[in-house]
Amino acid sequence: DAGVIQSPRHEVTEMGQEVTLRCKPISGHNSLFWYRQTMMRGLELLIYFNNNVPIDDSGMPEDRFSAKMPNASFSTLKIQPSEPRDSAVYFCASSLSVANYGYTFGSGTRLTVV
């Protein structure tokens, strides 16, 4: 298995632009998570999907952030409009059973908003 695949690996954008991050979970995994990691705040859970349905989006910072999972093999995290404080590494993770297997993380997208 290729693991959790994220794209792009790096994204540099100007303030105010729309940014879309993509994630392909491991086939058969029914849980998908989006995290943000910064030096100041560490790892933050943004949103959790189970069987493609958003279950908990309480970590989404504000209305500028949205996430979708149209099918079991694809999810997006969109920021519109982007701001410099959104600069971070965004990780996608998937799991078959969190209690038994934990997460498998993707390689992350390093977002820089200038």
Added chain:
Amino acid sequence: AQSVSQHNHHVILSEAASLELGCNYSYGGTVNLFWYVQYPGQHLQLLLKYFSGDPLVKGIKGFEAEFIKSKFSFNLRKPSVQWSDTAEYFCAVPNDYKLSFGAGTTVTVRA
């Protein structure tokens, strides 16, 4: 809700020194525990996990962890570190549908 705490924020060692990182979980009962490692510029990867049975768990790259129920602890150890072990280490525990992570311990190994 189950949670974990890591008391060491930054550990600096010389190569060949022994490493022990502390992790405590919040309450008893049946508990599964995980250690993840994040090398510089990379993503979190699973080092080892504990479910039940033998309290001494062996993971990848020579790491091991010991589950001590009476101390609510799951400390990570490595007898002799290498420069390539420089990384951030996270302890984690299932909490409802997700993992709760500790704040992480940055380990710097000096050559």
